[in-house]
Every structure is written in C-alpha cells, then in structure tokens.
Amino acid sequence: MKLDAKIPSGPLVDKWARYLSEIKLVNPANKRKYEIIVVGSGLGGAAAAATLGELGYHVKCFCYQDSPRRAHSISAQGGINAAKNYQNDGDSVYRLFHDTIKGGDFRAREANVYRLAEVSAEIIDQCTAQGVPFAREYGGHLANRSFGGAQVSRTFYARGQTGQQLLLGAYSALCRQIQAGTVTMFPRTEMLDLVVVDGHAKGIVVRDMVTGEISSHSADAVALATGGYANVYDLSTNARGCNVTAAFRAYKRGAAFANPCYTQIHPTCIPVSGDYQSKLTLMSESLRNDGRVWVPKRQGDNRPPQQIPEGERDYFLERKYPSYGNLAPRDISSRSAKEVCDEGRGVGPSGLGVYLDFSDAIDRLGLATIRERYGNLFEMYERITGEDAYKTPMRIYPALHYTMGGLWVDYNLMSNLPGLHVLGEANFSDHGANRLGASALMQGLADGYFILPYTIGAYLADLKEKRPSTEHPEFRKVEKEVEERTKKFLSINGKRSVQSIHKELGQLMWDKAGMARNEEGLKEAIAKIPVIREEFWKNVKVPGDGGEINQELEKAGRLADFLEFGELLCRDALDRNESCGGHFREEHQSEDGEALRNDEKYSYVSAWEFQGEDREPVLHKEPIVYEEVKMATRSYK
Amino acid sequence: MNLKLRVWRQKDRNAPGKLVEYEAGDIDPEMSFLEMLDVVNERLIGAGDEPIAFDHDCREGICGTCSATINGIPHGPERATTVCQLHMRHFKDGDILTIEPFRAKPFPVIRDLMVDRSAFDRIIESGGFVSVRTGSAPEANTLPIPKDAAETAMDAAACIGCGACVAACKNASAMLFVAAKSSQLNTLPQGKPEKDRRVLNMVAAMDEAGFGNCTNQYECSAVCPKTISEDFIAQLNREYLVASVKQSFAGK
Ligand SMILES: Cc1cc2nc3c(=O)[nH]c(=O)nc-3n(C[C@H](O)[C@H](O)[C@H](O)COP(=O)(O)OP(=O)(O)OC[C@H]3O[C@@H](n4cnc5c(N)ncnc54)[C@H](O)[C@@H]3O)c2cc1C
Ligand code: FES
Numbered sequence: 016m017k018l019d020a021k022i023p024s025g026p027l028v029d030k031w032a033r034y035l036s037e038i039k040l041v042n043p044a045n046k047r048k049y050e051i052i053v054v055g056s057g058l059g060g061a062a063a064a065a066t067l068g069e070l071g072y073h074v075k076c077f078c079y080q081d082s083p084r085r086a087h088s089i090s091a092q093g094g095i096n097a098a099k100n101y102q103n104d105g106d107s108v109y110r111l112f113h114d115t116i117k118g119g120d121f122r123a124r125e126a127n128v129y130r131l132a133e134v135s136a137e138i139i140d141q142c143t144a145q146g147v148p149f150a151r152e153y154g155g156h157l158a159n160r161s162f163g164g165a166q167v168s169r170t171f172y173a174r175g176q177t178g179q180q181l182l183l184g185a186y187s188a189l190c191r192q193i194q195a196g197t198v199t200m201f202p203r204t205e206m207l208d209l210v211v212v213d214g215h216a217k218g219i220v221v222r223d224m225v226t227g228e229i230s231s232h233s234a235d236a237v238a239l240a241t242g243g244y245a246n247v248y249d250l251s252t253n254a255r256g257c258n259v260t261a262a263f264r265a266y267k268r269g270a271a272f273a274n275p276c277y278t279q280i281h282p283t284c285i286p287v288s289g290d291y292q293s294k295l296t297l298m299s300e301s302l303r304n305d306g307r308v309w310v311p312k313r314q315g316d317n318r319p320p321q322q323i324p325e326g327e328r329d330y331f332l333e334r335k336y337p338s339y340g341n342l343a344p345r346d347i348s349s350r351s352a353k354e355v356c357d358e359g360r361g362v363g364p365s366g367l368g369v370y371l372d373f374s375d376a377i378d379r380l381g382l383a384t385i386r387e388r389y390g391n392l393f394e395m396y397e398r399i400t401g402e403d404a405y406k407t408p409m410r411i412y413p414a415l416h417y418t419m420g421g422l423w424v425d426y427n428l429m430s431n432l433p434g435l436h437v438l439g440e441a442n443f444s445d446h447g448a449n450r451l452g453a454s455a456l457m458q459g460l461a462d463g464y465f466i467l468p469y470t471i472g473a474y475l476a477d478l479k480e481k482r483p484s485t486e487h488p489e490f491r492k493v494e495k496e497v498e499e500r501t502k503k504f505l506s507i508n509g510k511r512s513v514q515s516i517h518k519e520l521g522q523l524m525w526d527k528a529g530m531a532r533n534e535e536g537l538k539e540a541i542a543k544i545p546v547i548r549e550e551f552w553k554n555v556k557v558p559g560d561g562g563e564i565n566q567e568l569e570k571a572g573r574l575a576d577f578l579e580f581g582e583l584l585c586r587d588a589l590d591r592n593e594s595c596g597g598h599f600r601e602e603h604q605s606e607d608g609e610a611l612r613n614d615e616k617y618s619y620v621s622a623w624e625f626q627g628e629d630r631e632p633v634l635h636k637e638p639i640v641y642e643e644v645k646m647a648t649r650s651y652k
Numbered sequence: 653m654n655l656k657l658r659v660w661r662q663k664d665r666n667a668p669g670k671l672v673e674y675e676a677g678d679i680d681p682e683m684s685f686l687e688m689l690d691v692v693n694e695r696l697i698g699a700g701d702e703p704i705a706f707d708h709d710c711r712e713g714i715c716g717t718c719s720a721t722i723n724g725i726p727h728g729p730e731r732a733t734t735v736c737q738l739h740m741r742h743f744k745d746g747d748i749l750t751i752e753p754f755r756a757k758p759f760p761v762i763r764d765l766m767v768d769r770s771a772f773d774r775i776i777e778s779g780g781f782v783s784v785r786t787g788s789a790p791e792a793n794t795l796p797i798p799k800d801a802a803e804t805a806m807d808a809a810a811c812i813g814c815g816a817c818v819a820a821c822k823n824a825s826a827m828l829f830v831a832a833k834s835s836q837l838n839t840l841p842q843g844k845p846e847k848d849r850r851v852l853n854m855v856a857a858m859d860e861a862g863f864g865n866c867t868n869q870y871e872c873s874a875v876c877p878k879t880i881s882e883d884f885i886a887q888l889n890r891e892y893l894v895a896s897v898k899q900s901f902a903g904k
Pocket of ligand 1: 054055056057058060078079080083086087088089090091092093094095150177178205206207240241242243252253254257258260261265287297416417438439440452453454455456457459562
C-alpha cells in the first residue's frame with residue numbers, strides 16, 4: 016500500500032489557494048451525470064450532500080436515524096472555533112493553526128490543519144447567512160467565548176446548543192436540495208458494506224431498517240461521514256447508535272485505518288450510577304472555571320462532603336498544577352481524577368467520582384451569579400442525579416468522548432481506496448493525538464461545505480469509466496455476504512444479549528485501553544478480545560427476524576464490528592510506545608506524571624492495512640514532517 | 653421498586669396493536685425511563701421474547717428521537733423533559749404505567765413505540781430554510797442583529813422536532829413545530845426575503861401531510877420538552893394572514 020498525502024507544493028500559506036486555482040473542474044453540464052453517495056447526515060455529511068447537490072451532482076444521502084436532523088452532531092454543546100479575530104485579541108489563521116497543531120501534540124498534518132484554519136472564518140459567514148442564531152452582543156455583532164488550549168476568544172456559540180443549531184442549519188440546506196431534487200435522502204437506512212470495483216469504491220450495500228430489505232446503490236464516488244467510534248467503549252458521551260461499521264467495513268475492503276488509538280476522554284461527565292447505565296452525559300467544561308475539584312485526603316472516607324473539614328480535603332489539580340489549577344487540559348485532569356480514585360479516594364456510591372465544588376464560588380460571587388452562569392447545567396445535573404449542586408458538590412468522572420483516529424485520507428480527503436472520501440470525525444483528520452474543544456464542529460463543516468465539494472471534483476474529472484450498475488457481479492457478491500451475515504446473527508440463538516457482550520468489551524477497553532495504557536494491559540486486551548468475539552459468535556441471542564424492524568439485529572451488526580475494531584485499537588496503542596495527547600502510556604511519563612513524547616521514533620501517522628480474517632494487520636507509516644512549526648513539549652504547568 | 657407496565661405492542665405499520673402487560677420488578681430509582689425499558693428488554697430477551705422497540709439515540713434530550721406517551725402524556729409527567737431524560741425517581745413503587753407511541757394520524761406507528769415522523773421533514777423541505785448557496789455568504793458581522801431578535805430566534809430554534817406537540821393536540825396539529833421554524837427564520841433579517849413564501853409553503857405542506865387545525869388549546873406548548881412558546885403560533889398566524897393577503901392581491 017502506498018500512502019501519498021498529495022500535499023500541494025509551495026509555501027504553507029499558499030497551498031490551498033494554489034490548489035484551488037489549479038484543480039481540474041468538472042464541466043457544469045457533466046455534473047448531473049455523476050452520482051455521489053454520502054453516508055451520514057451530521058455536520059460533515061449534511062454540509063457535503065447539500066453543497067454537492069447545489070453544485071449540480073446527483074447525491075444520495077444515508078443515515079440510520081429517522082431523520083437527517085438527528086445525527087449525533089446535534090448534541091454538541093460548547094461551540095465552534097473560527098479565526099475571525101472579532102475580539103481584536105490577536106487571533107489569526109496562523110494562531111488557530113498553531114494552537115491546533117500544538118493541542119494535537121504535534122501529531123497532525125501541517126497542510127491540512129492550515130487549510131482548516133483558513134476556511135474557518137467562512138464557516139461562520141455561511142452559518143450566519145443560513146439563520147443560525149449565534150449568540151450576539153448588544154451592538155448586534157457576534158459574541159465569542161474562550162475555550163481550552165487557546166489564549167484568544169474565538170469560539171462562537173448558540174447558548175449550550177451550538178451543535179444543534181449548526182446541524183439544523185446544514186439540515187435546512189440539505190432539505191432545500193431534497194426539495195430541488197438534487198439530493199435523495201434515505202433515512203433509517205444503514206450502510207453495511209462498501210463495494211469496490213476494479214480497485215475503486217463504487218457503491219454501498221445497505222439495509223432498510225424498516226422493511227429489512229438489503230439492497231445496493233452504485234455511484235461514481237462514495238463519501239463516508241459516519242462519525243466516531245467512541246462506543247467501542249460501550250459507555251461514552253456519544254449517542255447510542257454511533258458506530259464504526261461503515262468505516263470498519265471500508266477498512267476490510269482495503270482502506271487504511273489511521274491512528275485508532277487516539278481517543279479523547281472528557282473530564283467532566285456525570286459518573287456511572289449503576290450497571291444498567293446506558294450512556295454518559297457530558298457537563299460543559301466551563302464549570303471548571305468556578306468549581307474546585309477535590310477528594311478526601313483519607314482513603315475510604317465516606318462522610319458527606321460538608322462534614323469533611325477543609326484540612327482533610329485534597330484539591331489535587333490545584334496542588335499538582337498550580338498555574339492552571341482546575342483548568343488543566345482535558346487529558347491531564349482526567350488522568351488525575353483516575354489516579355485519586357485508583358488510590359481509593361474516589362467519592363459517590365461506586366467510588367469512581369470526584370467532587371466539583373461550587374461553595375467557594377457561591378460565597379465569593381453569590382448564588383445569583385452562579386445561577387446565571389451555570390443554571391442550565393445545574394438543572395441538567397439535578398435532572399439526572401436528583402441532587403442539588405448549589406447545596407452539595409457535583410460528582411464528576413471522566414468519560415470517553417471523541418475519537419481523533421479514523422480512516423486515512425490524503426489532502427483531497429480521499430482514502431487510499433480511490434473514490435472513497437471520508438470526512439468529519441470519521442477520518443483521522445486534523446486533530447493529531449488530541450482535539451481542542453470547539454474544533455470538531457469546525458472540522459466537520461470545513462470538510463463538508465468547503466473542502467470535499469472541490470476536492471471530489473479532482474477525482475471525478477479524471478474518471479474514465481461510468482459507474483457500474485448494481486447488477487455488476489461485485490455488488491451481487493457483497494450483497495450476498497451481507498445477507499449471509501444477517502442470517503448468521505439470527506441463527507446463533509445463544510444465551511446472551513448483545514448488550515451484555517458489548518458491556519464486557521467496553522469494560523475491558525476502558526480498563527486496558529482507556530485513560531492510561533501500558534504494554535502488559537494492552538497485550539492482555541489483545542488476547543482477551545478474541546475470546547469475547549468467540550463468545551459473541553457462539554452465544555449471542557438475536558430475537559426476531561431480518562425482514563422487519565429489528566433493533567437487536569442492528570446492535571449485533573455494530574457490536575460484531577466493534578469486537579474486531581477494539582483489537583485494532585489496542586494493537587495501535589501497543590505499537591505507539593510513547594505518550595502523546597489522548598494516548599497515555601504509563602511507561603512514558605515524567606516524574607510528575609506528564610506525558611512524554613518520542614518524536615524521533617513516533618512522528619508518524621499509523622495507517623493499518625487489513626490482511627484478511629485471522630491475520631494480523633500491517634502497519635504503514637506516513638511520516639509527519641513540519642516545515643513551519645517547531646515541535647515542542649506541551650506544558651500547562 | 654416494582655412497577656406494572658402496559659405497553660403498546662404492534663408488529664408493523666399494518667398489523668393491529670394491543671397493550672400488553674409486563675412486570676418491571678426491582679427497578680432502581682436512579683435509572684432513566686429508557687434504562688428501565690432496557691432492563692425490561694434484557695429480561696424479555698433472556699426469556700426468549702421479543703424486546704419492546706422504541707426510538708432513541710442521544711439520550712440527553714437534544715436529538716428529538718425518543719418518543720413515548722406515558723399515562724397519556726407525551727414524554728411523561730415531568731415538565732420540560734424528554735422521555736430519555738425522565739428518571740424513575742419520579743415514580744413510586746406499585747405504579748401502573750401505560751406506555752404508548754405518539755398518537756397522531758400523520759405519524760403512523762411502525763412498530764411498538766416507534767412512529768414515522770417523516771412528515772416533519774417534508775414540512776422543512778417545503779420552506780424551512782434560507783436560500784443561500786455555499787460560499788456566497790457575506791461577512792457575518794456586516795449585518796448586525798439586535799440581541800433580542802437573536803435571542804427570540806434562538807428561543808424558537810430550540811425545537812428538537814420530536815413531535816410531542818402533535819401527539820398532545822386533539823387535532824394533531826403541527827402548528828407549534830411549523831411556527832418554531834418559521835419564527836426563527838422570519839425574525840432574523842436573513843430570513844426576511846423569503847418570509848411570505850416560507851409561511852405559505854410550510855402551512856400548505858403541513859395541511860397536505862394531514863395535520864389538523866390549531867384551535868388554540870396550547871396543549872402543545874405545555875408538553876414541549878423545550879418549552880417553545882405558543883406566542884410563535886400567534887406570530888405564524890399573523891405572518892400567514894399577511895402573506896395570503898399579499899398573494900391574493902398579487903394574483904389579481
Ligand atoms: C456530548 C458531545 C458534545 C460535543 N461538543 C462539541 C463542541 O462543543 N464543539 C465541538 O467542536 N465538538 C463537540 N463535540 C464533537 C462533535 O459533536 C462531533 O465530533 C461531530 O459533530 C461529528 O460530526 P460528523 O458529521 O463527523 O458525524 P455525526 O454527527 O456523528 O454523524 C454521523 C452520521 O453518520 C450516520 N451513520 C453512521 N453510521 C452509519 C451507517 N452504518 N449507515 C448509515 N449512516 C450511518 C449517522 O446516521 C449520522 O447521520 C461533542 C461531542 C459530544 C458527544
Ligand atoms: S434520545 Fe435524543 S432526545 Fe431523547
């Protein structure tokens with residue numbers, strides 16, 4: 016496999032502009048002859064489908080929800096970054112670029128990140144024109160807030176519902192194209208495989224989730240915008256349906272999977288309350304501006320928090336990181352919380368929690384101010400836990416939140432499989448080993464509105480042959496394989512529910528490949544996952560049949576892929592014998608527990624190539640070369 | 653705690669459905685309502701029965717996927733709460749809960765608690781957008797928008813499209829849903845050029861999908877998990893009137 020990132024030549028700041036002026040265009044009259052499949056209707060997919068439709072292509076867009084408006088992007092709360100410099104605080108394209116590279120712990124590709132920063136401002140213009148009700152100042156101009164990892168205020172937001180508003184904007188653009196007849200929407204339709212004809216991605220096989228019918232769609236190009244894989248851990252802040260199936264099926268058909276071990280854990284989530292737990296809820300990080308994080312100094316101290324005197328509390332973030340204190344970055348805060356809980360000082364019924372205490376802030380600023388700043392979050396906390404955080408400290412614990420890894424793509428957002436494009440969280444993207452807050456929304460919309468619609472033209476303009484029909488033997492073959500697989504799930508008729516096995520996998524992943532990883536644990540996981548996989552294929556119970564709505568069948572298909580993918584993630588984590596960003600190897604830390612990178616050996620993108628069932632995948636390395644930026648140690652002390 | 657559930661079971665769109673009783677024993681008050689259903693489903697699967705199908709995804713009250721009517725109230729008894737955010741501590745031992753799908757003619761039941769809400773998408777397709785091509789937008793701050801207009805637009809835009817408003821209305825009217833989208837866009841200067849067309853087209857699409865008329869009972873607003881105000885319906889009515897008058901004059 017040859018990995019050519021196809022980075023245009025020339026100075027960093029000119030690359031994208033030059034690329035755009037030199038790119039081959041598809042003749043407008045020819046555009047309607049091309050069909051493009053877009054899988055996913057989140058920010059990446061909806062923006063791409065709408066824009067491609069508008070350009071005149073024929074687009075088919077797929078999502079598993081009952082409406083494209085419900086994609087997981089809807090739940091993003093905090094905001095979206097853009098280098099507008101509206102606050103006149105010295106922001107610039109270069110600064111956003113540099114912050115993103117640094118935040119990603121020097122493991123992202125320079126040219127892609129620079130382009131992302133360049134188009135960021137246009138995203139805000141586009142969304143504003145669509146009627147996205149961003150927060151405004153009294154003068155009528157757009158407001159900003161600050162977010163982690165930046166010294167400027169460049170985050171645009173719509174109350175605590177930024178993802179919702181951006182997605183509804185993209186959805187409205189998509190709806191306009193559906194009405195215009197350029198986009199055909201297939202909701203409640205799940206992609207179950209990719210079809211590759213003569214080395215090019217030419218279509219997909221899907222299951223209609225209402226009738227159960229399995230069918231094929233062919234196209235001149237395929238774009239996957241199917242989101243991240245955090246649910247390999249079972250419990251995460253992602254929507255329940257989020258899955259790796261589309262990306263993993265593409266991997267098994269020859270697309271390289273890059274950096275699967277780069278996962279992000281969010282420090283401020285509501286702790287697990289029992290083994291029925293089905294999802295973890297994120298509380299905005301902004302709470303750490305006024306809340307103080309602590310646990311009792313003494314192990315097993317289970318007095319109520321109010322009865323623990325000041326001298327017997329350990330404000331561990333303030334103690335360890337005096338200058339950033341409670342605002343230390345996500346990965347550092349998360350690991351510190353795990354450490355104190357591992358020492359037996361965690362709080363709450365499960366012992367897996369730390370306090371986030373607002374009593375000092377309330378004394379200092381008054382209840383009214385705290386209510387005004389965080390009222391909706393306190394309300395959400397109370398709704399879920401039944402506790403009043405004005406009176407008793409919140410309990411928080413880290414949870415899996417976002418995945419930086421994904422399918423490998425070049426500068427055109429095309430994978431190594433010609434014709435297969437990947438955007439949004441599904442690609443390995445621009446965030447390196449760690450994503451900064453408010454940058455995923457930016458990347459999804461950049462990919463969808465402003466990058467893919469141009470770069471896909473480069474592929475189409477060079478195409479010699481028209482798309483095959485779905486009668487092509489390759490489609491027949493893949494369809495048959497999908498049908499067989501579906502039948503297999505239904506026929507096992509064992510004793511265990513899909514969820515019980517997913518939970519087992521998730522627990523193992525969280526323990527061995529979660530916040531902190533080490534060689535021994537990863538090897539153990541690599542040995543154990545195949546055992547769980549075998550248990551699944553022998554003993555899972557999927558009731559009902561295939562020709563109807565069958566949610567257990569849907570879950571089984573997704574879990575089957577997670578059960579293979581989890582192993583790949585662990586292999587990647589084992590190979591990367593350094594700590595960087597969200598990937599923390601316990602063997603590589605400084606005396607005070609900071610991550611230690613090894614630039615000499617690990618400045619590469621890991622791209623894994625599938626070799627066949629029961630054979631180990633092969634690792635390819637794309638070197639990361641910085642022309643503009645100097646690598647440095649990330650320090651937040 | 654122990655509960656008795658009466659759950660609507662229906663195989664598909666065309667099959668007849670009925671309420672079936674289940675015991676939900678040993679339920680932890682900390683569970684969410686959907687987690688309680690998960691637990692019941694795990695037990696059903698264990699016993700070789702088919703689990704209860706229900707729609708859900710984000711489980712944090714924002715995607716609008718979950719939908720169930722509990723003891724006659726869409727999304728259940730807690731105000732401003734989707735069913736995925738409802739917790740069992742609000743019920744008590746021995747309660748009998750009747751759990752049904754959102755009932756409305758334009759939302760056919762497709763299985764158990766799942767309904768087809770695609771009519772909502774068709775309404776948005778008819779006009780719930782601003783016609784702006786990608787890449788053609790002016791610099792965002794060239795058009796200052798008064799803060800209160802932006803806030804009003806955001807109040808309306810908070811709609812999650814769950815359909816509880818329709819399920820609560822005895823006429824199965826979608827006025828609150830339509831009004832939320834039209835008011836968001838019509839309040840902002842960006843949406844003004846298409847204001848008239850928007851309300852005329854969206855109302856026509858709503859009628860065509862078979863939603864009923866609004867008779868100003870405002871059950872919709874009362875059950876809305878995002879507490880979208882009925883004032884937006886008044887705004888839609890005014891805008892619709894103006895647009896229809898203009899249209900009839902233009903026609904002459
Ligand atoms: C709670 C939470 C808060 C967040 N807050 C922020 C924030 O404040 N700022 C920020 O920048 N980022 C935030 N993020 C991250 C951000 O929301 C996501 O990374 C981003 O929205 C992903 O968009 P996407 O388009 O790539 O994918 P998604 O929005 O996940 O969409 C995936 C799409 O693919 C479809 N799909 C998936 N698999 C299949 C299949 N097999 N067949 C058919 N369709 C399929 C789905 O139906 C869906 O339409 C947050 C994430 C979470 C979980
Ligand atoms: S599941 Fe998303 S709103 Fe309830």
